[in-house]
Each structure stands twice: as C-alpha cells, then as structure tokens.
Amino acid sequence: MNFSQKAKNIEPSLTLEITAMANKMKEDGVDVISFSAGEPDFNTPENIIASAYEAMKAGKTKYTPTTGILPLKKAITEKLYRDNNLSYNTDQIIVCNGAKQCLANIFLALLNEGEEVLIPKPYWVTYPELVKLAGGKPVFVDTDKKNKYKFKVEDLKKYISSKTKAIIINSPNNPTGTVYTKEELTEIAEFAKQQDIFIISDEIYEKLIYGETEHISIASLSEDAYRRTVVINGVSKAYAMTGWRIGYCAASKELVSLMNSIQSHFTSNPNSIAQYASVEALTGPQHTVELMKVEFEKRRDFAVERLSQIDNISYIRPEGAFYVMINVSALYGKKIGDISVNDSLEFAKMLLESEKVAAVPGVAFGFDDYIRISYATSMNNLEKGLNRLENFIKGLK
The missing domain is CATH 3.90.1150.10 (Aspartate Aminotransferase, domain 1)
Known part of the structure; x- marks a missing residue:
C-alpha cells in the first residue's frame, strides 16, 4: 500500500x-x-490551577468558539497592548492547541505549493517540517557566530527569491537563547516591506529574558510591520503550562479568518478548561x-x-x-x-x-x-x- x-x-x-x-x-x-x-x-501556579477547577465546577466543559472564548481573547489583546504596545481587536486573535498549532495554521493559510519560508540556522526543529506539510519549501539562512547566530539583512538577501513568502523570527531564540535588538528588527522589518513578504514572529519565550536585555515585538515597530507580521505566543513557557496546550496568534482579521476555517476542521476549539485557566494566567498575579x-x-x-x-x-x-x-x-x-x-x-x-x-x-x-x-x-x-x-x-x- x-x-x-x-x-x-x-x-x-x-x-x-x-x-x-x-x-x-x-x-x-x-x-x-x-x-x-x-x-x-x-x-503551574496554584491560582491558575484553582481557576481551572472553578471552571469545571461551573460547567465550563463544553465546546467553545473555534477561535477561543471571548474572555481569553480580550485578555490576550490587553496583554499585547500592555506588554508589547500592540493594538488588536478580538477578531484578530485565534487561540490554538499550543503554539505549534498556531504555526501549522499559519503555514496552511499562507503558503501555496512551492512557496518559500526563510528560516535562520540554527532553528527550532518544527519550523521546517510544518512548512513542508503545508506544501512550502523551507530555505535555511546561514548566520554568523559574530552576530550570535541572528540573521541580518545581508544574510537574507542571499536567499530571497520570487517564491519567498515569509521569514521566521524567534526571539528569544530556541535553541541559542539569543535576542534580537530593536535596531536589528527595524532593519528586518524594512527588508520585509521592500520584498513584500510576511513576518512570522515567534515570541513564546518573551518573559524569560535576563539582565538588561529586553524583548521587542517586531510588529510594534511600524504600521507596515504591524500589518505584515503574525505574532505567536502562549502560556506554556512563562506560566509553566506546557501540558495545558494553549497558544495564541495575533494577525490580520483576514488571516485569522482563514486560520479559523482550518482549525475548525482539524481540532475545533482548544480545551475549554485550559482556556479559562489561561485567562487567570494572563490577568491574575504575575509574581x-x-x-x-x-x-x-x-x-x-x-x-x-x-x-x-x-x-x-x-x-x-x-x-x-x-x-x-x-x-x-x-x-x-x-x-x-x-x-x-x-x-x-x-x-x-x-x-x-x-x-x-x-x-x-x-x-x-x-x-x-x-x-x-x-x-x-x-x-x-x-x-x-x-x-x-x-x-x-x-x-x-
């Protein structure tokens, strides 16, 4: 067979x-x-566990809208505004079964057969495989130790082609732990504008940055960067909620609508109880x-x-x-x-x-x-x- x-x-x-x-x-x-x-x-912190228990006792164990419950989507928009200076409406947010499903939905919604995604080396293991599953082609961008293995515009220029659809930025990075600076992100955002390609910004480790280094979301740098960037985040790393499987994505209303259609047939909504727990994670005590x-x-x-x-x-x-x-x-x-x-x-x-x-x-x-x-x-x-x-x-x- x-x-x-x-x-x-x-x-x-x-x-x-x-x-x-x-x-x-x-x-x-x-x-x-x-x-x-x-x-x-x-x-997982006790207040989050308690909120899940209360949700179950209150009967919040049914199907929810595919893109997530409204309280969670509101909490996400508030978080993005508070922490990242990004303004989204709730119809620009989709909640998924972990950040992996966010990425899978994105590639399925963006890529036509043979279109290319630029991925810096080293890369998180799942990026190229999800690109391939969506019919795309991962193109690996060689990076320099002198720049802590972060790609620069001159690196990207070597790999850009008429088939390039998007670039992936993962900051803080898995596996290196490096963080892109505002200046580096500004140059990349301008390059993406010139080439008219999407930016996929994986920010799942945002809260785990040390010393004086700070996280900047590339979507916050300009109106154009905002329009072409897909921001991915979740509760797994910052709140020790890996098993709860809640990731989220912020993008244009049109792209979220396509992702909604895809997710509705793959998994429908994320776990209802985990969604209510995630509301507490984002809005409750942060200590x-x-x-x-x-x-x-x-x-x-x-x-x-x-x-x-x-x-x-x-x-x-x-x-x-x-x-x-x-x-x-x-x-x-x-x-x-x-x-x-x-x-x-x-x-x-x-x-x-x-x-x-x-x-x-x-x-x-x-x-x-x-x-x-x-x-x-x-x-x-x-x-x-x-x-x-x-x-x-x-x-x-």
Missing part, C-alpha cells in the same frame, strides 16, 4: 526521540539526568513569572560558569529562554573504546548511554557541531549532569 509522500518527507523530532529514550531508561530505574525537555520544571525567571537566570549563570571549566568545548551564552548550545565539534573523531564520535547525534546517544545524560543533538537544529542542553531542571540535576558531561568528555581519547 502507498502512503503519503508528504508525510514520509517529515523528519521525526529528535528532541522528542531523545526525551523518549531518557524516559524509558528512567522507567527501568536508571538514574538519568535529562537536559532535553523544553519545558519549565515548575508546576510567579518573575520568581521563575530569577531561578532560571541563576541556573543559566551556573551552567555557563561550569561549562567554561570544561576543556575542548565552547558555548553560546543565552540571553533568554532556558537552553545552552554547546560546541562539541573539537571532540569529533575521538573514541570511547572502539566507538568513534563523529557527529552530534552520536555524541548525544553515547552521552546518554555511558553517563545517563540526555541532551539534544545539534543536527536537529541544523547545527551539527553543537548539542543543546536545557537548564529547566533543578540546580542539583544541573550540577550532577554537567559533572557527568565533563566525565564523558574526559573519557574521549
């Missing part, structure tokens, strides 16, 4: 593959330190966000200081999110016993097998010289895991 060629062209998520391997080892009683998962290790960010910053500082003590590696110092990209390419060609490490996937698998530490191979992000670790874990796990990483590296000969 023949299956869909489009489905066959999709690469499975290496992030989830490594996580699944680590989880299986844990189930077998192995002491695994997991640096692979992209989610906070904190529980837990700050507490979590402070803890992540402590872990970031510990991780990069510890990594600086390990020979034969380097790293990208993150400004946001909760990941560190570690360059391990100087170790390629070395061996443990008779087994040689030649790429990031082999490095990650051998690290898991020998030292019981789960990290994501950089090849998943288009960066085979690197592995990615997440510091969304306890300080104790972070210390133990990095000690094991150093031990693994010392064992390579």
Whole structure:
C-alpha cells in the first residue's frame, strides 16, 4: 500500500526521540539526568490551577468558539497592548492547541505549493517540517557566530527569491537563547516591506529574558510591520503550562479568518478548561513569572560558569529562554573504546548511554557541531549532569 509522500518527507523530532529514550531508561530505574525537555520544571501556579477547577465546577466543559472564548481573547489583546504596545481587536486573535498549532495554521493559510519560508540556522526543529506539510519549501539562512547566530539583512538577501513568502523570527531564540535588538528588527522589518513578504514572529519565550536585555515585538515597530507580521505566543513557557496546550496568534482579521476555517476542521476549539485557566494566567498575579525567571537566570549563570571549566568545548551564552548550545565539534573523531564520535547525534546517544545524560543533538537544529542542553531542571540535576558531561568528555581519547 502507498502512503503519503508528504508525510514520509517529515523528519521525526529528535528532541522528542531523545526525551523518549531518557524516559524509558528512567522507567527501568536508571538514574538519568535529562537536559532535553523544553519545558519549565515548575508546576503551574496554584491560582491558575484553582481557576481551572472553578471552571469545571461551573460547567465550563463544553465546546467553545473555534477561535477561543471571548474572555481569553480580550485578555490576550490587553496583554499585547500592555506588554508589547500592540493594538488588536478580538477578531484578530485565534487561540490554538499550543503554539505549534498556531504555526501549522499559519503555514496552511499562507503558503501555496512551492512557496518559500526563510528560516535562520540554527532553528527550532518544527519550523521546517510544518512548512513542508503545508506544501512550502523551507530555505535555511546561514548566520554568523559574530552576530550570535541572528540573521541580518545581508544574510537574507542571499536567499530571497520570487517564491519567498515569509521569514521566521524567534526571539528569544530556541535553541541559542539569543535576542534580537530593536535596531536589528527595524532593519528586518524594512527588508520585509521592500520584498513584500510576511513576518512570522515567534515570541513564546518573551518573559524569560535576563539582565538588561529586553524583548521587542517586531510588529510594534511600524504600521507596515504591524500589518505584515503574525505574532505567536502562549502560556506554556512563562506560566509553566506546557501540558495545558494553549497558544495564541495575533494577525490580520483576514488571516485569522482563514486560520479559523482550518482549525475548525482539524481540532475545533482548544480545551475549554485550559482556556479559562489561561485567562487567570494572563490577568491574575504575575509574581510567579518573575520568581521563575530569577531561578532560571541563576541556573543559566551556573551552567555557563561550569561549562567554561570544561576543556575542548565552547558555548553560546543565552540571553533568554532556558537552553545552552554547546560546541562539541573539537571532540569529533575521538573514541570511547572502539566507538568513534563523529557527529552530534552520536555524541548525544553515547552521552546518554555511558553517563545517563540526555541532551539534544545539534543536527536537529541544523547545527551539527553543537548539542543543546536545557537548564529547566533543578540546580542539583544541573550540577550532577554537567559533572557527568565533563566525565564523558574526559573519557574521549
């Protein structure tokens, strides 16, 4: 029997593959330190959990409008105005089953067969696969270490074509943790205007930025940028609500209408209870966000200081999110016993097998010289895991 060629062209998520391997080892009683998962290790704040319970008791367990309940869409517009200086009406908002579904809806609504989306390397693993599922073509833009692997206009010019439909900006970035400046975003917005292409701005890590660095939404920079930008965000990272599966998107009324049609046939509305919980997340007390960010910053500082003590590696110092990209390419060609490490996937698998530490191979992000670790874990796990990483590296000969 023949299956869909489009489905066959999709690469499975290496992030989830490594996580699944680590989880299986844990189930077998192995002491695994997991640096692979992209989610906070904190529980959802109590006020949010309580609001979900109250919603269930009040019978708010039925279908809702496909684009989301009005109280949540109002809370989103208020958040975007308060935090990002962006004015949207509720008919410009769609609530989805996580930010992934936002992206899937966007590409399905925007792309015709063969149209191209510019994606900077390194990239989040799901971007190119969703572009391909929608019939588009991901075009990977090489970036420069000197610019912290953020693309510049001169980079984009090398890859623009008559088929280019959109560019993706992810700031703070997964996997590097880097953040685009206002000046960089202004230049990109002007380039998009000149080329008349869409901007897809993934801002899911917005609340997790450290030090004096600040988040700027590219949609806020000009009227033209506002019109051509699709803003994606959600409650998963900032409020430790990954399992609640609520993402949202702000765009033109016309694009949201198309996304509504698509979502109505794929999943209909997001979970009703999670929507009411998300209202509380966005409108309730925000101190837990700050507490979590402070803890992540402590872990970031510990991780990069510890990594600086390990020979034969380097790293990208993150400004946001909760990941560190570690360059391990100087170790390629070395061996443990008779087994040689030649790429990031082999490095990650051998690290898991020998030292019981789960990290994501950089090849998943288009960066085979690197592995990615997440510091969304306890300080104790972070210390133990990095000690094991150093031990693994010392064992390579």
